[in-house]
Amino acid sequence: MPVIVYVEAGGQRTRVEVEAGANVMRTAVHNGIGGIVGECGGAAMCATCHVYIEDEGAETLPPVGEVENEMLESAAAERLQSSRLSCQLNVTGNIETLVVRIPDRQL
Ligand code: FES
Numbered sequence: 001m002p003v004i005v006y007v008e009a010g011g012q013r014t015r016v017e018v019e020a021g022a023n024v025m026r027t028a029v030h031n032g033i034g035g036i037v038g039e040c041g042g043a044a045m046c047a048t049c050h051v052y053i054e055d056e057g058a059e060t061l062p063p064v065g066e067v068e069n070e071m072l073e074s075a076a077a078e079r080l081q082s083s084r085l086s087c088q089l090n091v092t093g094n095i096e097t098l099v100v101r102i103p104d105r106q107l
Contacts, residue, residue, distance in 0.1 A: 002091045002098070006033045007054075009104035018091055024100060025049040025087035035102035042087035044068055048106040049086040050075040054099035058082060061089060061098075077103030 001017045004027055008014075016031050028036040028049075037048035044067045053061065061084070064072070068088045072079050084100075091098060 002095050004028075004091060005097060005099045006031075006036075007099065007101045008034050009102055020091060020093055022091045023087065024051070024089040024091065024098070025085075028086065033102070035104075035106065036086060037106045038087060040087075044071055044085055044088060047071045047075040047085060050077060050103055050106060051084055051086045051100040052080055052082045052103065053084055054082070054101060060092065060094045062092075075103070076105045076107055 002020060004016050004018055004024060006014045006028060014033055016027055018027055025036060025038045025042055029038050039048040040046035065088065068085050071085060072083050086100060
């Protein structure tokens with residue numbers, strides 16, 4: 001089973017086993033992961049699901065879409081090369097472990 005590892009701003013790591021296709025934002029919200037808000041419910045309209053992807057899983061993800069790119073510009077925390085909106089990320093077939101770091105603020 002694929003695994004998502006969430007690393008909260010304070011350093012706490014939570015490992016969640018998921019079905020293939022699981023959404024990174026929804027999985028966080030359902031598991032009570034601190035720091036991922038998901039205010040718009042996954043419509044790419046709020047940027048409160050901002051995460052940084054660790055190298056390990058980065059190449060296996062689809063590229064940043066146009067709407068995602070625009071919304072990342074309004075993220076509360078600094079945008080980095082590894083920034084993504086977690087609501088736009090699903091754990092696809094090739095991913096065994098996806099490590100996402102959560103910024104220190106979303107609002
Ligand atoms: S949940 Fe709103 S942009 Fe991802």
